[in-house]
Amino acid sequence: MLPTLRRLLARPELSLRLLTPEGDLPPGSLDQGLEWVHSSDLADPTPFLSPSQVLLTTGTQFTSDAPGEAFSRGYVARLRERGITGLGFGTEVVREGTPDALVAACLADGLPLFEVPYRTPFIAVARAAGDMVAEERFARHTWTLGAQRAIALAALRPDGLGATLSELSRQLGHWVALFDATGGLDRVFPRDAFARSGVGGPSDMLQREAALLLRRGQRASSTVVDGGESVTLQTLGRGGQLRGVLALGGQVELDPAGQEVVTSVVALAGLALEQNSALGRARGKLRSGLLQALLGGSVELVQSIIGDLWGPLPAAPVRIAAIGTGRDGLEDLIELLELRVEARPGQLFFARQRAMIVLLVDRTTGPLLTELSTAFGLHIGVSDPAEYGALPRALAQAERALERSRDGAPAVLEFEIVSRQGVLAYLARTDAGDVGRATLEPLVRHDAERGTELLASVRVWLEHNGQYGPAADVLGVHRHTLRARIGQAEQVLGRDLAAFPARADLWAAFVAAG
Structure with a gap:
């Protein structure tokens, strides 16, 4: 954070006098950052100036033969366009007082103009500004070290990640939010940050931006303006294995010192989430072992362990x-399930089983299964109670x-629905199709060689339970x-x-052949 022009004007030893009343200047004109002080009598010094300088x-360029008001307006306009913080006019060196045309031009363009008395050398003004810049930089450096120390101590608390983010929010004066690997809000500090805004949660735009960074899968950051606040988002974790997104919001953007503190917290948070991931893998192996114990009948043992x-x-x-899961999105799915277990104790248990994730659910978790299928594009099969x-x-x-669910689009399919379709419905999904086609091949070949319609006739006849009259009506022939x-x-x-086993076997062949 840079010192301001207001602080420079307030230095009593310089005796600087503001010629453009603050009330006639744009709001905040005297509170702009002051990076350095430069002196020049060139008609156009802007090629040698940088923004935020004084x-x-x-006034050598403001001689009597200069074009007066027009020259002053152009001179000030160039300074404003360059981003100059203020203009100081040294009197009694070349001319007495400050030109009225220059004062008018500065007022018209909103550029602060102050008078430097003859007894105050320009070098004194430059030295004072340099001292303030150095003091401010030292103060920010000291603050950075103190903030990093406080954050490091917070990281040692039992809930290290939460304590770290809370301390970051306090040090910066910004709200800090953590989005998990699925893009959902994990925590926010202060806890009422979104409630105070009247929306009760992160905006849709903020959630979309966090989800976009996660979908890209690479380490990245972005800055957006949301609700009048500047919000910085930074991914956490390694490329290809992102663990979440850190978001910081406030009325002003962070200066380099604040950004340095955020960088250190990003590293700490990423490490904490990586450690949580390693712990998660260990928990996953424990879950798989407990599921095997449950399937083996050791219910009381499992209950005593997981309680x-x-x-x-x-x-x-x-x-x-x-x-059924593949490699893509598996960790995100497991992390979401971990969050749901934490939020709904006693309603859900899950574990990996071969190439599947197996969930034990009660009757209230139907919406969760639908949510998982929709969010991750998953096929899910559900047993009877x-x-x-x-x-x-x-x-x-x-x-x-x-x-069976894999025959269609990702969805939740209950075994009860499958069982209503009967055993023969499975034949069309197995290698029984080859057997079925081989069984029917004599009829197919006879029809092709002799122009008969035996295959269709037999099928319609079986569909009508071997009744000749109804089947003949469908075929459009006499029952004889x-x-x-x-x-x-x-x-x-x-x-x-005429025998039922032969009819059943032939119908199975039709089903298997499709």
Whole structure:
């Protein structure tokens, strides 16, 4: 943070006098940052100036033969465009007093103009400004060290990550929010930061920006203006394994000292989240072992272990949900499930099982399964309700439902729906299709060689439970004609279709062949 022109004007030893009343200047004109003081009597000194500097001049360029008001207006306009903080006019060196045309031009353009008396050398003004800049930089450096020390001590507390972010918010005077790897708000400091804004949570734009950074999968940062505040967002974690997004908001942008503190916190937060991830992998292995114990019937043992870790198991009867997953998004899915377990103790338990995520859920978690399927594009199979003693059977049901769900778009499919479709519905999804086509091949070949319609006739006849009249009506032939065709089909197939096993086997062939 730079010292201001107001502080320079207030130095009593310089005896500087403001010629443009503050009330006639744009708001905040005297509170602009002052980076350095430069002196020049050039008609156009701007090529040698930088923004946030104060320019001092003795007025050699404002001689009597200069073009007066027009020259003054152009001179001041160039200074304003260059970003000069203020203009100081040294009197009694070249001329007495400050030109009225220059005062008018500064007032018209909103540039602070002050008078430097003859007894105050320009070098004294420059030295005073340099001292203030050095003091301010030293103060900010001291603040940076103090802030980093306070944040480091906060990181040693039991909830190191939360304490670190809380201390960062206090040191910067900004609100600080952490979004998890799924883009959901994890925590915010101060806790009522969003409540005070009247919206109760992060804005849609802020959430979209955090989600966009996460989807890119690379370390990145961005700055947006949201609700009149400048908000800086910074990803946490390594490229390809982002752990979340840190967001900081306030009425003013951070200076380099503040940014340096944020950089150190990003490193600390990233490390904490990486450690949490490693701990998560260990918890995952423990969960998988506990699931095997549950499937083996050791319910009381599992309950005694997980009680202090994740709360009680879901109350029986429970359903098992089998989620088919790939590598992409797996860690995000597990992290979201961890958050849901923490938020809903006693309603959910999950673990990895081979290439699946297996969930034990109670009757209240149906919306969660739909949310997972929609958010991650997942196929999910769900068992019938079961007691803990029947978990292996429930797991088999969930796997069958998961297998069937893969026939369509990602969705949640319950085993109850699958069971209504019957056993034969599975034939079309297995290698039984080759067997079915081979069974029907004699009829297909006979129809092709002799122009008969045995295949279609047999199928319609079986669909009508072997009744000749209704089947003949559908085919548009006389029932005696159909009876003759069925007899001919029996000869071609070498089967007696009057027997139920033969009819069932032939119908299964039709189903399997598709």
